[in-house]
Amino acid sequence: MRSFLPAVAEQLFRDIQKAYQETSQIPDDLLIALKFVFGPCALQALDLVDQHSVTCLSSPSGRKAFQVIGGSGRLYTCFVSCHYCPCPAFAYTVLRRNEGPLCKHILAVYLCQAMAVTQQESVSDPQMSTLLSGTAPL
Amino acid sequence: MADILTSVFRTFMSQTDVNKDVTMDPHSACSALLPGDSSVSSSVLLLGDSSISRSLLLLSAVMAASELGVRVVFFTQTQIQSLPVSLQKCVPSPESLKKIKFSYPRTLGDLLQQVAGLHESQNTSPTPPSLIIVDRLEGFLGRETTQRSPSSAPCRLIASFRSDVDSEHAGGESSATDPILDVLDRYFQMRCTLDRDRSYEAAAAGLKELWNVYLSATGITEDACPKEREDRPAAAPKEWQLSISPDGSMEFKMA
């Protein structure tokens, strides 16, 4: 996922990746750092990771997109090449108020990628188009 | 960055400037378009007068198709009636024009569907498009509250946008207060602003219209992607002056 995050967040994901590879868990100091950088988003995103809520969809054309099941059971599509989530929190907190870099869904995608626990699924090219256009849930 | 627009400016430069400019070579921009080059994903938001933006977008499309030989998809809500007068100067071959695919989505939903479907096989033969142009983005966004940028790497994107907050008399800065523009800026790496020059010099130019053209990087990528910034040629001109003759032909000058 192309990143638009501050360097400190990038480094944090790299540290989590390394620690998780070695010990299959995130040590306390990194959890505290996560909460410090991302605020209340961090715990909610970790919940989503625990519930296996993040799926990476791929189509034969090579396109990829992430799908995150939100707390309410709604599906949110997050793009690979562009920092965007269609959830209300992203529209309000990030785009409108500019109060944070991301929502819990995008953070969950980053965490799943760092921990290599993203579910994988294949879809057809037309299904991918529908997904990317955001016109209908898959 | 913004190399297609820059080669348009260079191609339609006034003769006096052409002699001075040793770097004028549309093919130098071409090398950056080669597949596999990670620096290709560039996006420009073109701000200002709609009819001039549209001419610039058409010039860019023809330049990209004829000089760089890439496939271009041009999204617009209004049918293309005629090509800009300035194009008659360079007489592009009909073959190169075939590399431009004009698409006329009527609504934001149509646009999103068509952009989202660009990766499907019927749109990628013989090759996928390397430049996506969206004319008058504001016409698609309308009053809807959810916007999505149609950006898609690795491919260039140029979109024109006219802000509701009219910046014509106050200089480019007042447009920063447009909330839609604030959001769009997050998703474009470069901004190109067209600003009508109403100075004494402009008035003295007589029937010609003078416009100032500014190329600038938008906030997010500037801070977050230092690597891309290093790739940017340091000496690239960032300001141009555009003069439009009564017959509609366009000429650029380095400012």
Ligand SMILES: [Zn+2]
């Ligand atoms: Zn979200």
